Structures are given as structure tokens and as C-alpha cells.
Amino acid sequence: MKSQSALVAGGSGFVGSHLCESLLNDGYDVFCIDNFGSGSRENISHLTSSGNFEVIEADIREPLDLPPVDEIYHLASRASPKDFQKYPVRIALANTKGTRNLLDYAVEHDAKMLFASTSEVYGDPEVHPQNESYNGNVNIRGPRGCYDESKRFGETLTVAYNNKHDLDVRTVRIFNTYGPRMHMDDGRVVPNFITQALKGEDLTVYGDGSQTRSFCYVSDLIRGIEKTMQADGLAGEVINLGNEDERTIHELAETIIDISGTESGITHEPLPEDDPSRRRPDLSKARQILDYETEVELREGLRKTLEYFEDQI
């Protein structure tokens, strides 16, 4: 039987590299396409000896000439709020022009596609927890707008291609995910706190730390992504993926201090503009359609991530 082939756009990034690895383990031929803006060759160096893995250096915002594949995964966008300030145009175009290029490529080769959207489409949510039918509360002109609004328009494009071209494209809204291969200087809360703890510096809690997030370990997310691609009847649909275990940022800081055994304390810094005050996915749809359950509990996931960062420092 001919093996399945997949292309992962953003395949050398944090989530993308874990997805490439998992697809290879499942027997796929995998093409990793990346411009190595935020992704790194180190993230995929352990995969390059596989005869079923090919790396293509290219930018999805530019015209693409890619091999035919069965499945396309679009994970090619920076996702750290720190980068929203530095690369707003590049981010906005990766999720709009880049999404359009990949959708055309999917139509050309009659491939299935999965678009990685985000909980950021809900903005600072007025509904809690957030389910897929909530339309969100996004500041389109604010500091997060380049990411939030381009993901929203990316989703609109997927629906348009599904309607117009009958393309089988599925969307996942990814909630806060963490794990090995995040950059130490990524700027997001888990790598920041772990790096600070390992260096013995105070953990920088923004605001009073009462804002909440629900943290998903990367292996749980990858299982959800693969299930979404495989499930029947999801063409044109959207599904939340993440973990329902909601914590305050203050609690996260205390947990990391406890697990790492650091002498670090906590200092407070100003809360960034438009920082969402609460976030937790409603995973009913994923549970019902994909039989999705998270397996890695927060402390366990943080321990594994800490081990990774210990080797990086």
C-alpha cells in the first residue's frame, strides 16, 4: 500500500516539529516547509536521518512550488505576544496570504488541509469557558490585532474554500500549549518562568497574577490535531483543542517555583495592553467528535519541560 504523505508548514517550530515527529512515527512521508524565522533546524535535527523526511526552505507568503501530498498542516505563524510587536506585518500575512497560498495548493492536489487557528480569536472573552460558537471580543487595532484578526480572516478563508471549492479543510483553535522545544526567549509565560527559575531570578508576573490560562502539554495537542485530520465529517469545521485545567498565572508561578526547587521569588510587572483576563476552552465538541481527553497533568508536563530547559541553559 502507498504510504500517506503530509506537508507541515512551520514544521521546524515548537508545535510543528512535534507534529512532524509524530507523523513520521505513524508511517507518513513528511515534508517540513519552513523559512526558519522562529523555527530552528535544531528542533528537527533528530528527524533528518529518516529517509521519509524532507526539509524545504520556503516562505508560505511567497508563490509556492511544492510536491503533491495527501495532507497539509498549516502551523506557520509566530504565536508569541512578544513577536506581535516585532513582526506584525509578517504575522498578519502568514495567516492570510500564506493561508491562501496553502489553500490553493490543497485545491491543486486535492489534499486535505488543517489550519491552526487560536484561542486568540476569542480575544478578551466575555463568555466563559469559550466554545466554538462564541464569536469573540477582539480589539482589531490593538497590539494583538495582527495575530488575532489574521487568524480570524484565515478561518474565513478556509470556510470560503470549503464552500467554493468543496475543499476538505479543518480548523483547530489551539489554546495555550507548552513543552520542550519552546524557545527560551520566546516571551510566553512558561518558558519565561522556567528560565527565570533555573537562573535563580525572580519570576515576572504581569499584573496581579489573577488572570487565568489553561495549559495544554504539547503531546496532548498533537494527538488532538491528528485526530481532527482523521475524523469523518469535519470538512469545513472548527474544533477547540487544549486543556480545561484553568489556573491563575500566580498559581503557575508558584507551581514552577515548587517543582524546580529554586530560591527565586515573584516580582510584578505591568500587565500588557489587551491581555485576556480569563481563558479556558470548552472541549465538549472535541470530546464528543474526537473522543479527545488530555493525559498530561500540569505538574508532570512542567517537569518534562523543565528537564528540556535544563539542557538548554
Ligand code: UDP
Ligand atoms: N505573563 C506573565 N509573565 C511573563 C509572561 C507572561 O505574567 O513573563 C502572563 C501574560 O500577561 C498572560 C499570561 O501570562 O496573562 C499568558 O501569557 P503568554 O504570553 O504565555 O500567552 P497569551 O495567553 O497571553 O497569549
